[in-house]
Amino acid sequence: MKRSNRLVALTNFFLENPRTHTQFPYFVSQLATTKASISEDMDIIDAVFRSEGIGYLRRTTGAGGGVKFIPACVDEKNKCFVEALRQKLKDPVRILPGGYLYMSDLLGDPKTVREIGRVFASTFSKKNIDVVVTVATKGIPLAYAVASFLNVPVVIVRRDPKVTEGSSVSINYVSGSSRKIQTMVLPKRSLSEGAKVCIIDDFMKAGGTITGMINLLEEFHATVQAIGVLAEADDEEEERVINDYTSLIKISNVDMKKKAIDVHFGNFIQ
Numbered sequence: 644m645k646r647s648n649r650l651v652a653l654t655n656f657f658l659e660n661p662r663t664h665t666q667f668p669y670f671v672s673q674l675a676t677t678k679a680s681i682s683e684d685m686d687i688i689d690a691v692f693r694s695e696g697i698g699y700l701r702r703t704t705g706a707g708g709g710v711k712f713i714p715a716c717v718d719e720k721n722k723c724f725v726e727a728l729r730q731k732l733k734d735p736v737r738i739l740p741g742g743y744l745y746m747s748d749l750l751g752d753p754k755t756v757r758e759i760g761r762v763f764a765s766t767f768s769k770k771n772i773d774v775v776v777t778v779a780t781k782g783i784p785l786a787y788a789v790a791s792f793l794n795v796p797v798v799i800v801r802r803d804p805k806v807t808e809g810s811s812v813s814i815n816y817v818s819g820s821s822r823k824i825q826t827m828v829l830p831k832r833s834l835s836e837g838a839k840v841c842i843i844d845d846f847m848k849a850g851g852t853i854t855g856m857i858n859l860l861e862e863f864h865a866t867v868q869a870i871g872v873l874a875e876a877d878d879e880e881e882e883r884v885i886n887d888y889t890s891l892i893k894i895s896n897v898d899m900k901k902k903a904i905d906v907h908f909g910n911f912i913q
Contacts (some may be wrong), residue, residue, distance in 0.1 A: 657712035666709040696720040714792045716765040735902040760788025763871040773839045781845040816855030838865045847872040850885030
């Protein structure tokens with residue numbers, strides 16, 4: 644196989660299998676070439692990945708040596724995307740009762756959702772994550788986008804048990820914004836004991852829903868490694884119950900009468 648063909652094949656493999664450790668003999672066998680040629684090919688791919696702000700190849704040596712692709716966008720590229728997102732969300736017609744924003748059109752756009760997933764995955768790429776967890780329903784597309792870059796499964800927490808999912812664990816929690824008692828359910832078979840979890844949600848006000856998820860995950864002895872929210876409400880009247888999280892957008896000063904809203908960058912860039 645010519646080098647140009649190998650480069651295409653290798654690039655496609657890495658993009659389709661992020662964070663997957665693969666030993667060099669696999670590539671030598673699949674591409675019918677030498678280890679030295681594969682190493683040179685990976686030098687080229689790694690340089691392009693880094694220059695384009697896509698990520699990088701992490702190589703290890705020794706008996707179990709190999710390579711894995713780590714998705715990691717540069718901060719400037721992430722910031723440009725979030726700025727474009729911020730401009731779209733500034734439109735006053737998006738204001739909904741209760742200080743929420745209409746975001747269903749963005750969450751229904753595959754390209755936008757994929758880029759949101761890329762930003763979160765880039766932020767969490769160095770963390771040890773086994774599964775992405777979200778609560779039904781609007782956080783589901785975001786969770787799948789993040790999981791595709793982290794190459795891990797998705798687990799969905801629901802409000803009501805499903806007979807098709809077998810026995811479940813349920814908890815009651817207090818919503819941070821409405822102060823109402825609500826229920827969360829997670830099937831026993833959906834999450835392994837002691838799993839390392841990344842929580843993804845579309846919107847956070849006081850953080851009651853995420854706190855409920857954390858409490859539910861404790862029943863599985865799971866460890867929360869990261870929390871990502873697309874948008875958070877910056878409301879001084881609401882006491883935030885979650886502190887350690889990453890947000891892309893921060894919404895404040897929602898004035899329904901004047902149809903005015905402030906949309907700022909979240910804390911995703913430190």
